Structures are given as structure tokens and as C-alpha cells.
Amino acid sequence: MSVATTITTQDSEPVFHVVDEHDHPEGASTMLGFWIYLMSDCLIFAMLFATYGVLGGNYAAGPAPKDLFDLKLVALNTTMLLLSSITYGFAMLTMEKSRIGQTQLWLAITGLFGLAFLGIELTEFAHMIHEGATPQRSAFLSSFFTLVGTHGLHVTFGLVWLVTLMVQTARFGLTTANRRRLMCLSMFWHFLDVVWIGVFTFVYLLGMLR
Amino acid sequence: MTTNSHADAHTLDANAGGHGHDDHGGAAHGSLKSYLIGFGLSVILTAVPFWLVMTGAIADKAVTALIVLVLAAVQIVVHMIYFLHMNTRSENGWTMMAMIFTVIMVVIALTGSLWVMHHLNINMMPVHDMSQMP
Numbered sequence: 594m595s596v597a598t599t600i601t602t603q604d605s606e607p608v609f610h611v612v613d614e615h616d617h618p619e620g621a622s623t624m625l626g627f628w629i630y631l632m633s634d635c636l637i638f639a640m641l642f643a644t645y646g647v648l649g650g651n652y653a654a655g656p657a658p659k660d661l662f663d664l665k666l667v668a669l670n671t672t673m674l675l676l677s678s679i680t681y682g683f684a685m686l687t688m689e690k691s692r693i694g695q696t697q698l699w700l701a702i703t704g705l706f707g708l709a710f711l712g713i714e715l716t717e718f719a720h721m722i723h724e725g726a727t728p729q730r731s732a733f734l735s736s737f738f739t740l741v742g743t744h745g746l747h748v749t750f751g752l753v754w755l756v757t758l759m760v761q762t763a764r765f766g767l768t769t770a771n772r773r774r775l776m777c778l779s780m781f782w783h784f785l786d787v788v789w790i791g792v793f794t795f796v797y798l799l800g801m802l803r
Numbered sequence: 804m805t806t807n808s809h810a811d812a813h814t815l816d817a818n819a820g821g822h823g824h825d826d827h828g829g830a831a832h833g834s835l836k837s838y839l840i841g842f843g844l845s846v847i848l849t850a851v852p853f854w855l856v857m858t859g860a861i862a863d864k865a866v867t868a869l870i871v872l873v874l875a876a877v878q879i880v881v882h883m884i885y886f887l888h889m890n891t892r893s894e895n896g897w898t899m900m901a902m903i904f905t906v907i908m909v910v911i912a913l914t915g916s917l918w919v920m921h922h923l924n925i926n927m928m929p930v931h932d933m934s935q936m937p
Contacts, residue, residue, distance in 0.1 A: 624894065625894045625897055625898060625901075628894075628898045628901060628902075629901050632901050632902060632904070632905040635905050635909065636905065636908060636909065636912075639908070639909040639912050639913060640912065642913060643912055643913050643916035643917065644916075646913065646916065646917050647916055647917065647920040664853065664856065664857050665857075667853075668849075668853050668857075671849055671853075672849075675842070675845055675846065675849065678842075678845075678882075678886055679838060679839075679841075679842040682833060682838040682841075682842075682886065683835075683838070685832070685833070686833070686834075686835055686838070689832060780887060783882060783886040783887050784887065786882060786886070787879055787882045787883070787887070790849075790875050790878050790879055790882065791875065791879075793849075794852065794871055794872065794874075794875035798852055798853070798856045798871050799868055799871065799872075801856055802856060802864045802867060802868050802871075
């Protein structure tokens with residue numbers, strides 16, 4: 594008996610890893626992967642903030658933040674984004690209770706707040722460009738439009754994603770895949786609000802103090 | 804009642820997370836209470852810096868700028884905890900690891916760029932009168 598066991602141990606190769614890979618359910622790594630995407634997006638914004646920090650004072654004898662920014666409009670914009678964050682939170686809470694109608698309603702309200710944010714931002718941009726404060730005017734304006742414009746572009750694509758998921762949810766219901774997608778968009782949306790904190794602080798508030 | 808059952812589910816979730824793989828990716832969920840606390844704090848942390856700058860309540864601009872920056876940093880942490888549900892447990896700590904790495908990168912890039920370019924600007928200033936040079 595003992596001889597037989599030694600033979601079998603000699604025959605079988607020593608194994609240093611788990612042979613039977615335990616089961617990975619579909620989408621188990623999505624949230625971590627999406628988080629890492631958000632962190633890389635955070636690096637993009639960090640570079641744009643650094644660019645604005647370096648070039649933000651180079652007006653080239655053109656308009657300065659004080660001549661251009663209207664803090665009341667920025668405060669309104671910030672309110673819109675903050676409200677859209679909490680309404681998306683309500684959508685997630687109703688999703689956990691599988692109340693599809695309420696989830697869709699909160700998602701729609703979130704989308705409307707997002708649209709309002711974009712509308713106000715585009716109005717501001719149009720007003721600035723109309724006054725001659727175009728991205729070509731000075732390094733300050735180039736870096737301003739790049740930073741704030743990139744954030745606005747993210748919000749735009751977030752809205753496209755939101756509408757897509759609302760259609761998906763309406764057609765297929767709150768399936769596991771749709772819940773996972775809605776959670777990813779939730780992280781994306783709240784992340785954009787975090788970036789906006791940096792924008793209104795560094796660009797608008799500190800710009801007015803300059 | 805709903806908040807209680809949520810908290811129970813949360814603790815169960817955290818226990819399961821210690822084992823290895825969570826059923827739904829290990830992301831933490833918020834409750835209505837945590838969302839409302841986060842929203843309330845965010846409103847205060849947004850309104851105060853806007854009020855400070857718009858009214859000029861503090862005469863010293865450097866002090867105002869410092870307060871505004873500190874409030875922004877606090878608000879970012881509030882959003883991370885109450886809206887993005889950051890904690891040390893989700894995904895066995897890997898989300899936190901990814902975030903710490905990102906924060907280190909951002910700090911190096913931001914302070915490095917601002918510091919180097921600031922000194923470059925100082926050195927580019929025409930402080931010397933070239934006609935006096937030998």
C-alpha cells in the first residue's frame with residue numbers, strides 16, 4: 594500500500610496553483626474594471642487642471658476671469674449637477690427595490706437636470722465667444738475651454754448613456770445586466786460631480802479671487 | 804424599517820466580501836439616509852465657498868482662497884463616501900488601492916507642474932537690464 598502511494602505521488606507533477614478555477618459569475622469584475630477606468634479618467638482631468646493651473650494667468654492682454662465669469666450662473670449650474678446626483682441616488686435606491694416605474698422616473702429627472710446643466714454651460718460659452726473670448730484669444734481661454742469643455746463632453750456622453758439605459762430598461766426590465774450597467778453609470782455620474790467640484794473651485798471661485 | 808433591513812444586508816455583504824468573491828461585484832450600496840446626509844453636506848460645502856467669494860466676506864483674498872480649497876477637498880471626500888460609496892472593504896480593498904495610486908499620481912503631476920512652471924516663469928521675468936551687462 595505504502596509503495597503504491599509513493600509511486601502515484603512521484604508520477605503526478607507537483608501542483609502549485611489552484612487546479613479547478615472557481616466560478617466567476619458574469620460581470621463580477623465589471624465594477625472594479627469600471628472604477629479603474631474612472632481613475633484613468635481622473636488622470637486626464639488632473640492633466641487638464643495642471644495645464645489650466647500653469648496657463649490660467651496668461652491673458653495675453655485679453656479678458657480675465659473677472660470680466661467673463663458670472664458666479665450666479667455657475668452657482669445655478671452647480672445646483673443642477675448636485676440635484677442630478679441626488680436624483681440618480683434615488684434611482685439606484687428604487688432600483689434595489691425593483692420598482693421599475695420609479696427608477697425610470699428618477700432617471701428621467703436626472704437626465705433633465707443634466708440637460709439643464711449642459712444648456713446653462715453652452716449659454717455661458719456662447720456668451721463668452723460672442724464677446725470675443727474664444728479659445729484662440731489667450732492661453733487662459735484655451736485651457737479654460739479645454740478643461741470645462743472636456744467635462745461638458747463627459748456629461749453629454751453620460752446623458753446619451755442614460756437615455757440608452759432607459760430604453761434598455763423599458764424593453765428588457767431591470768435584469769442583472771441592466772442593474773450592473775445602471776450602477777456603472779451611477780459611478781460615472783457621481784464622478785463627474787466630483788470633477789465639477791474641482792472646476793468650480795479652481796476655475797471659477799479662485800479665478801474671481803485672482 | 805427599510806433602512807434597518809438595508810443595514811443588515813450591508814453587514815451580510817461585508818461578511819461575504821471577506822470570503823473572496825461577492826455575488827454582485829462587491830460594490831457597496833447606499834441607503835436613503837446616507838444619500839440625504841451626503842446631499843445636505845454637499846449643499847453646505849458648496850454654498851459657503853460661493854457665498855464667501857460672491858460677498859467678499861473675508862477681506863484677505865489669500866485666506867478666502869485657502870478656505871475655499873479646504874471646503875472643496877472636504878466636499879470631494881463627502882462625495883466619495885456618500886455618493887460613490889468608497890470604503891476599504893469593497894472589492895477586497897482594490898478600489899481603495901486604485902484610488903490611492905491615482906491620488907499619488909495626481910498630486911505628483913499637479914504639484915510638479917505648478918512648482919516647475921512657477922519657477923520657470925520667475926526666471927523668465929526680465930529683471931536684469933541688459934544694457935548694464937558687460
